[in-house]
Amino acid sequence: MVHGLTETLLTVVCLLVCGQATAQNANTGLRKVYEWVHGGLLYQYAQDSSFTLLVFNVPFRAVKADFEVHVQDTSNDGIKRTLLLSLRHGSIPVLQPYNESVPASFVMPEDQESHHLDTNNSHNIISEAPAPGRLYMAASILNPLNNVVEYLRWGDDMGGSFQINVRAIYTVRTAVKSLPAGDVSTSNVVTGEAQTFGFMVPAFTTAYSIVVSNCGTNGSSCPVTMTTSESLSVSDQSAVSVDCRQQAERCVLTRVSPKVEGESFVTFSLDDVKGIENVTFDVSFSMLGCSAVAIPYAERLMTDNGVEKNQPPQYKYLTGYDVNEAGYGVTDSPSCVNLGPLGRYSKSSDSVFNAFFGMWTTEGDVVPEIALVVPDFSVEVRTFTIQDSVDTGGILSILARVADDDWKGVIWVCAMAQRVGHNGSLSECQDGALLTLNTTATTNTSAEHDGVNEIVEVMDEALLPFPVAGTWYLTMQSQCLGSGRPEPCGVLPMIELTVTMQQCGPRGCGDYGTCQQYLQGTELYASCECHSGYRGLGCNDGTYGLSKGKQMTAVYLLTLSNLAFIPAIVLALYRRFYTLAAVFFFNSFFSAFYHACDTSKVYQLCIMNYGTLAFCDFFGSLLSFYSLFLTMARISDTLRTFLLMSGALIISVFVTEDRHNEAFQLTPLFVSGIVLVVSWVRETRLRGKLYPSKGRYLRLLLPGVVLAVTGIGVNYGLMWHQSTYQFTHSFWHFALMVTPLFLMPPRGWHSEVKRGLSVSAQDIIRTGMQPEPRQQQQQPLPCRQSVNIDHDEPAMFDASMNSISSDDRNRLI
Template sequence: MWDTDLHLSLTPLAVLSRSHVLSAALRLLVQCVFFTDVAGTSVWNMPWPVIGYKSYMSLKPMRIDAPAGLAYLNLSFSGIKTESSCPQEEIHIVVQNGGLPLVETADTSFPENFVRFPHRRIEVIIKPGQIAELTFARPPPGPWFVVGYIKYIDHAIKQKGLNPENKCAYLVMSMAKQSSAIETTQVLPTKELEATVDQLGSLFSFQVPPSTISFSLKVLSCNSAPCELSLKYLAFVNEESKTLVEDCNKTQCILRIASPALNEVHVVEIKSVVGKTGSNHSHTIAFKILVEECSPFISAFAPLSCGLTDPLDRIESAHDWTTMFGVVKSSSVSLVADLKAANVTAMPFTVVEPNDVGSSLKWQIRLVSHPSMNRSSTVQICGGLMYNKLPDTLMPQFNLCNADIPNAINVRDASKLSKTENMELKRYVPYPQAGQWHIVLQAHCFSEDGKTKKECVHGILVEMQLEIQACIDGECSGHGKCSFKNKGANLVAYSACQCYADFKGYACTDNSKAQSRTIQLAAAYLLTLSNLFFVPAIIIGLHRGFMLEAFVYGFTMFFSTFYHACDGIRLQRYRICIMKFDILQLADYFGSACSLWFTLISMARIKHREANSLLQITGVFGLFVGVIFDRGSICIVAVPMFVGLTVIAWSWGVKMYHSKRLYPSWRRYVFYLSPGVLLAVSGGALFAFFETTSNYKYIHSLWHMCISLSLLLLLPPKTIQQQKLSSIETNTEMSQISGVCWTRDVS
């Protein structure tokens, strides 16, 4: 096994405020520098935030690159919270080599055909004020990915700038310390080498060809007897080291390693041991590394134990995050294999960075034909995807159906399956590791009873589809949205599903807590129909001559209705979107802010029409810029309210100063303004402090009702001039009617 040490210690400062972040970073730097006495290179990062895990989009992956041949890699992580009053939440940190680590929580589920490879993955848990240190001996080269998250999720909907709880933020600082390269003697496979080894042992490193199925360390000769040696293979993480202790003068000293990693540096240790005779001295030996490979398809003679095809071609799509693999010919692209050309067929392909590792690898297989296609006999096809390895096909009676391949597909009775059923034989690999992959396939034929195995003949053809794609088939099972993060930036780019209606899982397939059809329809009706409470305010505005205000209320009602009709919380079938959701949201926020502003200006009763118009148009342009800049900011409400109330106080104060009496009348304060302000404040409090993801449909609908009904009470009555003008117009009409009637009487 890999040598992995985990150290967890409390720092002197258990709580760190924003002002202490830099000092904590320096302290972490000092601790990591003195963690080991071996000189190395340190790379440290400023704090990065961690939040409650809702989906993979909640994460901010970090990447650390490790060069080849390191003696060790030390990773240190420090937890921070920004306020002393914040709870001591557990921070989960997951480290993985080669690819993005999956997050597994109680609310995380995977589809049945979703395969998780046994990656080099380690998870640690720290709390704010603690430091976790991980040390990996002889780490494999390449990228190391780190993600952090908190299991606790606050379901309260917090408005920006209002809730003090928003000050509770959790961060993680990280440090990577790399040693100098490990001291080994490089060996070329198949080349004989002489060396002197003692009890301390000697390390030898080498790389194997990319078609290797196994290698052996063989001692050819030894200068002394007895020659008791220890041959040890130093394995990587999630693999077992292997040791052989023999007297190499009496037996063949051969240490065989099956299915080794193909693109990594292997290290073996040879040392003398104290035997039964008590001998403990150095030996001069000769040894070599023997390599067994999967043979390429060069001729069509006797079947091979393992046949290796040419690497599959990459066919890049015009769409981002989509790549297909196949064999490109003059006029077509195909991916078909004849499984009797070899006992095991291996087809290599390469997953590259950056977009491939942030996507999903899809493999689909279908039996095309075999000689007994129209008979009752059956054929069994076994296969899988292997990362950075090939199966050891030289083992006696090797059977791929019984091999330990994580992403295996086993097609039994394939001749009886319809095309539709065959299309279901597929697997998805989330966030595949960059590097060399292989499709490995093997066919077994059976007699008519399906039990007796017989020899297969040529002509067993399978057709496959292999591609890199975003999420799952570019979507999320119809229950979510496939989103992209860090696209185009110099960061870790990936795709992930954001689920609707409380569906869970990486592909939004878990409906254990999903909202029912009734709940989703109720939410749609409540959030949209509650906007009809604006209708009385529109009618009153038209009746009192506030045409512009009535138009703004109608604008707000229209876009608020269709914004909530297009709300992304529900499934697509329960939504109606007349335009892009972002446009609807922008118009809703803008209309709401304008409704507040125009109502306040109308309440001010400014006599000068030019000044009134200037205030209205200035507010519109200011609110437009504010909504474009940050539509969720509290300033969108606070600024027009403060300015509007200031204008009202100035206008009403001037009127009371000149008239020497209360303005407006006490009746208006008691029966209109006070209830209207109470309704508006109640609605605002519900909106700002009591909304959660579960009660959103009810509380937000009440907010619509409170605000729209408050407009009925806050909108001022007609002015005296309007009333006089209306009275004059009414009297004129009555005089005209009376005059017409008198004339008719005279006539």
């Protein structure tokens, strides 16, 4: 009991520390390894960068991996969605769930598997033949294509929130015999019990052969099936089998371009033959790799950059060079020539995915120009290393160009991860990127343009997104053509190679995207962030893209519609509401430039940081109507100034905290509206009649309120469909900026309130301008008299006040 509890506690501690636990079964020779990965929030797929990345560590000699996927809908909206899971060994998967078009020269990975699951249930995914090392899982929520398009065009919210957790269960084989290279081993296989051997394949191996001999049976054939694979899984797609009954005496299985720098396996099984229960045989294993060559021969196949610049052109192109002069003819040439690794140089220490691989100079420096002579009788090999978590998030660019314009033939350049191209099969380049330089593909190597002959370069390019970590092998071979048929080369061609790591490729993301860097856990990668409805690795898929005309129209509507504030600004200045005019100008200015920066990525003008512009736009909009309501209110200037300043401070806090929060937006408007209503009710009670006048309600206030409500309804009622946003929001600008023309109080509103006086114009004219008849007794004016004043006639009010003498004003006060 104590021992079991201790074992459980140790397992829990292991899970907390390393995320893995192991369960051993000695009877079957298999063990279980558990690993938990908490992925957190799931991203909803819109483009190549919108996925959640999970990284697993597959143990050595794993037979299979069982992933238990648990998805939780944290939004609880009940909508069923599709979960996309993509698995890839050694690097980040490349997602293309909606068949986005692939840019030219891009080579998509073929070593990843994808699964489509629903989000309402837990799922088990079984991955057969997982390679040891880092296994990447990209998870993303798929939405209907229309929703994705609206998001790419206008930033429409796709809704929903999900989290993912995954437990991986690895089945690992513990008992595997080793098969030494070059030695002869004796093995015995029994019916129903297969024998599996593991053997290491070293670097630069182009092929290996396994030979079965001395098969101890009475029959004339050996009833053994021999299968080689790169994993221990029975369903490994890389497996190659041979039936030894179809071969006499010696049974040979040869594998070309195997996976190097790792372990491969061979399995022997006994066929169901009557009377034969076991068979004994000898097994031998041999490899074919890049042979060491003489130094003079290697020097003739590569040019040092420092020497090349000082030598005449005939040396560079090896004019008149006979391959037999080097001592290696076609028959005795090596299978491949290893010219050594390329050097690596980072262009900038401040930028990732910005490095090139080049030739070493005699001074120990690395230069990006790679000039190589490509033989036709053997394969030439160069290597470079893609670093895990450093290069795997970028794009590997390989550019090849024929240096000799007069040479005729075909050159193949094959780039493969942990595989070496084999002599004679290089043109296939399975599981790699193939560059073909065919100088005979066109009838002319020069073209006439404006009367001038221009040389047409023969070149090819391969772009590999998220390359697999490890050693990459560049294998090259040429073939000369004479009279349209292959023939031995009398003059070997030279090519110029450029191998670089880039963020988003040499052409970037075009006009409709920007290259962004993303960090998930310890994995850093770069991808194009597309806009305006464009999609794809290079934002090149314009199937649902917005035209430049539509984008320009949206920009003009959303920016120029802010000019509707000019009449309100002029009226505020005329009526001497200078603070209100300043707020209106602030709102109009920053709203125009905010939309100029936010509406289109193609036609974009950002005079300040985007966050600053967004803050000023929301702050100015709220402050404009808050100030307008306070201006309309019948309160003293002291109280108005206090409310205006304190409200501006509170609004700035609200906008900084969450500018889209409806409660934050409505609170200042609600407070200023309460002040306005209370002041008007108080004034109505003092007057004993409706305030403002009924005519002002009908002619000005009611139309202004209707216009404002209409603008709000159009903007927030139709804004959910982002395709009409530029029209609805522009109308919102017009409606809200014209509304102050109806609601703004007349001139002299504040000065009359400051005196604490409320009299009619007729009373002032009668008192100050016309003397009463002598027979009438003059009635003294009380210190405070509440009489009506008609603010719908501001000009008459101003003239009347100017006509009152100072003595009369004192009497009135």
